[in-house]
Amino acid sequence: MKYMLLINAGAIGESGGAAECTVEDWMAYDKEVKDAGIFVSGESLADLVTATAVRVGEDGKRTITDGPFAETREVLGGFYVIDVPDLDVALDWAARCPGARGSGSIVVRPIADFDA
Amino acid sequence: MGDEQRAEFGTPVATSQQSPARASVEAVFREERGRLLASLVRRFGDLDLAEEVTSEAVEAALVHWPGAGVPAKPGAWLLTTARRKAVDRLRRDQAYAARLAILQTEMERADPAPPADAGGDLPDERLQMFFTCSHPALAAEDRVAITLRCLAGLTTPEVARAFLVPPATMAQRIVRAKKKIREARIPFRVPGADELPERLPGVLQVLYSVFTEGYAASSGPALQRLDLAGEAIRLARILRRLLPAEREVAGLLALMLLVHARREARTGPDGALVLLDDQDRTRWDRPMIEEGRDLVVCALRGGPPGPYGVQAAIAALHDEAADLATTDWPQLVALYDVLLALTPSPVVALNRAVAVAMRDGPLAGLALLDGLADERQLQTYHPYPAARGDLLHRLGRLPEAAEAYRRALELAGTEPERAHLRSRLDAIAPATHGTQRSFGRPPSRASGPEGSAEAMH
Numbered sequence: 001m002k003y004m005l006l007i008n009a010g011a012i013g014e015s016g017g018a019a020e021c022t023v024e025d026w027m028a029y030d031k032e033v034k035d036a037g038i039f040v041s042g043e044s045l046a047d048l049v050t051a052t053a054v055r056v057g058e059d060g061k062r063t064i065t066d067g068p069f070a071e072t073r074e075v076l077g078g079f080y081v082i083d084v085p086d087l088d089v090a091l092d093w094a095a096r097c098p099g100a101r102g103s104g105s106i107v108v109r110p111i112a113d114f115d116a
Numbered sequence: 117m118g119d120e121q122r123a124e125f126g127t128p129v130a131t132s133q134q135s136p137a138r139a140s141v142e143a144v145f146r147e148e149r150g151r152l153l154a155s156l157v158r159r160f161g162d163l164d165l166a167e168e169v170t171s172e173a174v175e176a177a178l179v180h181w182p183g184a185g186v187p188a189k190p191g192a193w194l195l196t197t198a199r200r201k202a203v204d205r206l207r208r209d210q211a212y213a214a215r216l217a218i219l220q221t222e223m224e225r226a227d228p229a230p231p232a233d234a235g236g237d238l239p240d241e242r243l244q245m246f247f248t249c250s251h252p253a254l255a256a257e258d259r260v261a262i263t264l265r266c267l268a269g270l271t272t273p274e275v276a277r278a279f280l281v282p283p284a285t286m287a288q289r290i291v292r293a294k295k296k297i298r299e300a301r302i303p304f305r306v307p308g309a310d311e312l313p314e315r316l317p318g319v320l321q322v323l324y325s326v327f328t329e330g331y332a333a334s335s336g337p338a339l340q341r342l343d344l345a346g347e348a349i350r351l352a353r354i355l356r357r358l359l360p361a362e363r364e365v366a367g368l369l370a371l372m373l374l375v376h377a378r379r380e381a382r383t384g385p386d387g388a389l390v391l392l393d394d395q396d397r398t399r400w401d402r403p404m405i406e407e408g409r410d411l412v413v414c415a416l417r418g419g420p421p422g423p424y425g426v427q428a429a430i431a432a433l434h435d436e437a438a439d440l441a442t443t444d445w446p447q448l449v450a451l452y453d454v455l456l457a458l459t460p461s462p463v464v465a466l467n468r469a470v471a472v473a474m475r476d477g478p479l480a481g482l483a484l485l486d487g488l489a490d491e492r493q494l495q496t497y498h499p500y501p502a503a504r505g506d507l508l509h510r511l512g513r514l515p516e517a518a519e520a521y522r523r524a525l526e527l528a529g530t531e532p533e534r535a536h537l538r539s540r541l542d543a544i545a546p547a548t549h550g551t552q553r554s555f556g557r558p559p560s561r562a563s564g565p566e567g568s569a570e571a572m573h
Contacts, residue, residue: 086303087300
């Protein structure tokens with residue numbers, strides 16, 4: 001079963017990454033996920049100041065705005081999709097993720113399966 | 117919603133249309149239902165399917181057994197019948213069957229089936245169900261609901277009645293919990309030894325919530341709802357059989373028994389609250405106290421004490437005392453010190469202050485209570501102003517006592533608790549209005565803790 005781990009950073013450090021962990025932590029975790037054979041996909045997102053929002057109104061006209069900037073404390077910094085047997089295993093991987101530490105958190109969402 | 121209704125339809129609900137005989141047969145099945153459900157969930161990995169065929173098997177038994185006689189192994193008969201019905205269903209639904217086959221294989225790999233027990237009837241596979249139903253990924257209120265539904269074998273309307281919520285609300289909670297178990301795939305498994313210390317408290321918390329809800333209803337006319345407290349004890353006994361080495365399970369069961377032993381004396385004939393110092397201790401359930409005391413010994417021996425074991429020891433001290441005067445208050449204060457270190461909370465501190473007042477006098481207790489005045493958790497907690505009122509009353513500071521009782525009255529949830537506070541207030545109100553007559557004696561004990569978690573002691 002596939003789960004998405006949404007990595008929310010509470011505090012953003014100088015480098016634009018989560019403040020509580022180092023690049024080495026992330027590289028080590030990434031290697032673990034890939035070595036375990038559960039990796040489906042994953043990306044880390046560029047700094048939030050680079051974000052742009054698009055909306056399409058009823059008249060078909062599109063509106064482009066800068067942002068959105070963090071209105072809440074937590075900012076989506078990246079994600080993993082992993083394929084594991086059940087929620088307990090997914091939660092274990094989330095707990096090992098460097099982004100779960102300090103002010104960060106990982107939200108675990110099952111991927112909807114429309115074939116089942 | 118459709119699934120839920122279907123499951124309900126086949127469930128033997130003790131409705132008013134049914135004969136009393138049938139209702140009593142169904143009560144016998146209640147324990148069997150939980151076991152059966154757990155076995156079927158293990159085999160098919162699907163809670164909805166397991167519930168439906170469990171209900172159908174019980175229905176079949178109700179039809180066949182009166183004529184053909186009860187089979188030698190009723191559990192095995194029910195399981196075979198339910199499995200056959202499940203297989204029938206799966207044949208009718210190929211896609212579903214394919215999905216379940218995958219699930220089943222994965223489950224077998226992760227957790228091989230336990231051997232059937234020597235007795236030959238059903239092995240008890242309910243432990244994993246306890247852990248699934250109290251999984252931290254479920255909302256706290258949903259954990260309680262689904263535990264009562266799947267392990268205690270209560271129907272959704274019964275669970276709803278016990279919690280004084282509309283059946284539709286309770287059905288929603290149960291549907292939500294089952295959907296999350298199914299779609300997020302919360303596994304049916306017993307956590308490994310390394311995870312157990314982290315997960316067991318969650319299971320115990322669910323059972324204790326059921327118990328406290330049954331014991332001191334948070335709202336409504338009745339102070340005690342014995343059926344819920346009884347269900348909690350029944351579930352704790354099952355858990356104790358399944359996890360005999362876990363001392364906190366023994367501690368929780370002990371705590372429940374030692375508190376429940378006072379149930380007959382806790383309310384008067386009119387349903388009014390009777391405080392510990394006014395209770396007729398001859399009406400306490402001695403065999404239940406004995407059983408609880410033996411369990412306290414198990415809970416406290418062989419390692420550092422856990423919070424349930426310590427609370428049980430506190431309850432045991434009250435149960436052993438002939439009256440308040442001869443209660444071992446120094447020992448109680450010492451136990452509260454241990455409890456406060458294990459689970460620091462303003463409610464525990466409040467209970468400790470009450471015990472200190474009994475040991476050292478009301479002034480010492482009041483000083484501790486006043487030190488808790490800024491605790492947020494106590495701002496809306498009626499036992500706090502009630503305890504202050506009692507100590508102020510004993511000190512003869514009547515206007516302040518009346519004010520504290522009035523504050524408690526604003527916050528109290530159940531009618532018996534409010535009635536009790538009104539009588540306290542009435543006893544001193546004339547004095548505060550300048551009359552010379554003094555009604556009622558000051559309480560010999562702060563009533564604060566009655567109705568709170570620790571307060572049932």
